[in-house]
Amino acid sequence: MSSVRINTRKDGSTYTQILFREFDPAKGRRVQASISFDDHGAALRWQKILEQVGPEKARAMLDIEQTTAAEKVVTLNDSWAETYISGLTGVEEATRTRYRRYMERDIGPAMGDLPLSSLCAVTADQNSVVQEWVNEMELDGFAPKTIQNKHAFLSGCLRAAVKRQLMPFNPCEDTRMPKARRERVFLEPSEFDVLYEAVPQKWKPMVLFLVTTGARYSEATALRVGDLVRQTDHDGKTFWTCRISKAWKYTGTSERKLGGPKTARGYRTINVPAETVAELDLAGRGKEELVFQTRTGKRIIPQQFFNLAWKPAVEAVADRIGKKPRVHDLRHTCASWMLNNGAEITDVSAHLGHESIKTTVDVYGHLDRRSGHRASTAISRALVQTAVRPVA
Incomplete structure (x- = not known):
């Protein structure tokens, strides 16, 4: 004191x-x-x-x-952060609001009053101010992705300060970031059965829709009844399609607004299993009604679904299945089921709305063993021409 x-x-x-x-x-x-x-x-x-x-x-x-030469002391709180945020181009106002919230809640209290040049100083244990800030957030239980988002904003802010010669270098460039604690979880059909059984009846249709369509939560909860269409093929067989063209967007407040999907290819029409549609109870509902909604017809916020349905179900079966999937892991599970049952990886990429096939290959390529099987088969054929005897 x-x-x-x-x-x-x-x-x-x-x-x-x-x-x-x-x-x-x-x-x-x-x-x-x-x-x-x-x-x-x-x-x-x-x-x-x-x-x-x-x-x-x-x-x-x-x-x-x-x-330092007799210049005005510049700090993040005093002027620089706001100058940087206001000068950004090509970003939505919601993004500026989120950055200002980073400053108000996280960065400002930790280092906002320090002169920019002093952010380059190190502590007795050779940590920068930025590194200590990151370490404290990790200890406080912030998710690695959340820390990365806040750090990325600060890094951009300080990078601009270096260009203006307000500080000698960007200390964020040397920050050791926390590693992601969670790997993707892929549920086997039998494991999903156990989890699905533990989900309260009210929430089963949403869980089934997420795992059989691979839709993002923000996309699924933005769907209107009219987005689901029953169609007939050339053989007279009926099937269902779903047009995904909207998703709930962050606004910088507790409210959300409807916008487009995450990527340009996110605008897509996918086929939905009839078994899934049968659980949605669409009969007699208006086309503009949300497919998944509260009793008052409003959107289901993520925390509501997580607390009332997902978390209790996962906790109830985690020991039995040996996994603790996140809601987003239903999307990963959908991709794995498609690949394991004959779908090409290009089909999976289009179905999930990935911007690039590279994204699909990077995330799910290891699940598609058909190319590996073709490669090993080719080698086996070559071995026939050598002295190595094939396995009987």
Whole structure:
């Protein structure tokens, strides 16, 4: 803890003194210390830095600031972050809102009042301010993806500051980021049966739809009854298609708005198994009604589905199936079922709405063993021409 004292010199001028305690290596204990400022505002700002980072690091930052040419001290909170956010082009207002929320809730309290140049300083254990911030978020239980998103914004902000020569380099470039803790989960049909049985009856149709269509949660919950169409093929057999052209979008608030799918190829028409449609109870419903909705006809928010349906079901069967799938893993499971039952990977890519076939191959290529089988068969044929005897 520190305190502020305003003193008067003999000439009548005043100065502000910040009193605090710090460790003295020579004495082997904490001792009373102080630093004086002619500018009261600068003193209060330095006191805030002191409270955030401790005496040792605060002194180092003050030294950097005092040895810098007499320029206006620029901080993230004071001006730079907002200058950067306001100057971004090609982004929606919701993205700016999200970045401002990062500043308000996460970055600002941690390092927003530090001079930009001092963000390049390191602590006694050779960590940067940014690295310590990342480490603390990880300890607080933030998901790796969430940390990456916040860090990516900060990195872009500081990269722009380097270009403006407001700081010597971007400390974010050397940050050690947490590794993802969860791998994709692919459910076998028998494992899905166990999980499906544990899902409350009210939520079964949605779970079945997600696993048999591979639709993203934001896409499935944006579907209207009219998006599902019963059709007839040349042989007179009926089948169902679903037009996916909308998804719920983040707005920077608790509300969501309808927008397009995640990618350009996300606009797609897919076939839906008749068994899935039969569980949706579409009879007599208006075309503009949401397929999955609350009792009042509103969208089902993710937290509602997770808390009332998904989490209880997974917790009930995790020991039996040896897996803890996320909701998004139903999409992965859909892809694995298609590949394991004869679908080409190009079919899977179009069905899931991936922007590029490369995305599909990178994520699911290891599940399609047909190409591997063809390769090994070709090698076996070649071995016939060698002295190696084939296995009987």
